[in-house]
Amino acid sequence: MSTTATGFGAEQVDVLLTNARIVTAATVHHGWLRLRQGRVAELGSAAQQPAHPAAATVDVAGRWVAPGxxxxxxxxxxxxxxxxxxxxxxxxxxxxxxxxxxxxxxxxxxxxxxxxxxxxxxxxxxxxxxxxxxxxxxxxxxxxxxxxxxxxxxxxxxxxxxxxxxxxxxxxxxxxxxxxxxxxxxxxxxxxxxxxxxxxxxxxxxxxxxxxxxxxxxxxxxxxxxxxxxxxxxxxxxxxxxxxxxxxxxxxxxxxxxxxxxxxxxxxxxxxxxxxxxxxxxxxxxxxxxxxxxxxxxxxxxxxxxxxxxxxxxxxxxxxxxxxxxxxxxxxxxxxxxxxxxxxxxxxxxxxxxVGLTDRGDLAPGLRADVVILNEDLTVAGQLREGRWTRHLG
Ligand SMILES: [Zn+2]
CATH class of the missing domain: 3.20.20.140 (Metal-dependent hydrolases)
Known part of the structure; x- marks a missing residue:
């Protein structure tokens, strides 16, 4: 695991992104996405509860949450x-x-x-x-x-x-x-x-x-x-x-x-x-x-x-x-x-x-926590790379 990658001094966050439209390879989920230790830990619908509490919760206000x-x-x-x-x-x-x-x-x-x-x-x-x-x-x-x-x-x-x-x-x-x-x-x-x-x-x-x-x-x-x-x-x-x-x-x-x-x-x-x-x-x-x-x-x-x-x-x-x-x-x-x-x-x-990058390109448990959060007009509102904020939401 790299700690010297481009632009990242920040720590990997343990965060729950809620109220999201999550784009996966197969579908669009309305719900939440949990990131932990630089990986996608879990995702679920609004009606479900995460299995473990996260250190922080960020309400993304209905924005798109997509693979980086x-x-x-x-x-x-x-x-x-x-x-x-x-x-x-x-x-x-x-x-x-x-x-x-x-x-x-x-x-x-x-x-x-x-x-x-x-x-x-x-x-x-x-x-x-x-x-x-x-x-x-x-x-x-x-x-x-x-x-x-x-x-x-x-x-x-x-x-x-x-x-x-x-x-x-x-x-x-x-x-x-x-x-x-x-x-x-x-x-x-x-x-x-x-x-x-x-x-x-x-x-x-x-x-x-x-x-x-x-x-x-x-x-x-x-x-x-x-x-x-x-x-x-x-x-x-x-x-x-x-x-x-x-x-x-x-x-x-x-x-x-x-x-x-x-x-x-x-x-x-x-x-x-x-x-x-x-x-x-x-x-x-x-x-x-x-x-x-x-x-x-x-x-x-x-x-x-x-x-x-x-x-x-x-x-x-x-x-x-x-x-x-x-x-x-x-x-x-x-x-x-x-x-x-x-x-x-x-x-x-x-x-x-x-190109065979099998550890990214989707938001599924175990994959890299590479995430982009986008506004309705698809401008970028926030971004995480390996679970580190590279552009903080807000
Ligand atoms: Zn060319």
Missing amino acids: LVDIHCHGGAGHDFGEARTQATTAALAPHLGSGTTSTLASLVTASAEDLLHQVRSLAADATAGHVAGIHLEGPYLAEARCGAHDPTQLRDPDPAEFERLRAAADGHLRMITLAPERPGALELVRRAVDAGVTVAVGHTEATYAQTQAALDAGARVATHLFNAMPALHHRTPGPIGALLGDDRVTVELINDQVHVHPASGRIATAAMGPERLALVTDAMAAAGVGDGDYELGGLRVEVREGTARLADGGAVAGSTIVLGEAVRQAVQHLGLDPAAALRAASTIPARA
Whole structure:
């Protein structure tokens, strides 16, 4: 158990949250939730009594009480990104996310040289052991040049099992996900290798055909990296990766729901096609999240943020978002037509499951006491991480 995790000097509280609308993986309970020793201890309906008294009771006045949000695709914030490979930069980058409902973040790394990636992964593995980040997501380096987006195209390469094993060893059990392009030579073998090692494989930054994408899914890939972005468009005669990913019930589909990366109509069509239980809202946030407009760097490339939209200075490709996950939840209700519970699960339960974080993403006895308390308009009113208030209600 970590006592040094980001932003937490406070003690773990023994608290009963009453008068709550509790969002679990399966349903919405009207009642109370008891947290103790950093874990969910118990929950019950208003008519029931808790088995044990709590040290403190907090009436949440009918607000939503949901699992802390889990962002499985995030590069940074507050002027920093995870590629800086310094704990101070990592905790600074996390701050705007932690303040807005997110209690778990996978640190996403963009494509870099073998040497740089190893250095970054080693540093982030220590940050994961310390409890700052929930693990590492390698976005690259085995991606398609033609769909490189904000990745340095000169560093993209074919899957290399030996390199992957070095990165995995450096991650010390914290490598949770790797995004790759299935059409690259050796990709299917790498999918199998990663899956066997317990690493979730995501398909993205790809030129793959429908059949090549299906082959990757049959080999064990289970996530679509920011659907629609950095892949060929859906065509009725050539459905491509979008058709394969949307059409397969085994796949969890990331969406960057910031109204910049995906038009709301496309987001609604995708959600209708797969159902909300396969949707994972992600930020893909870069350093400008929580800061605003300015000039930044992402994986060695210059990025300009103007009116909240991040684009490469050279070529103008969209280069990550500037949102936090709580904002993606609000936009999912507003623009995708999701009900609040479904939108909250799409930013907690579903992404946590996709990357094997089995100790969070739901509010059930024994799970981490990661809780976000939200007002009717889904703005964050309070937040606990491992049973410590990171934002006190009121
Ligand atoms: Zn990307």
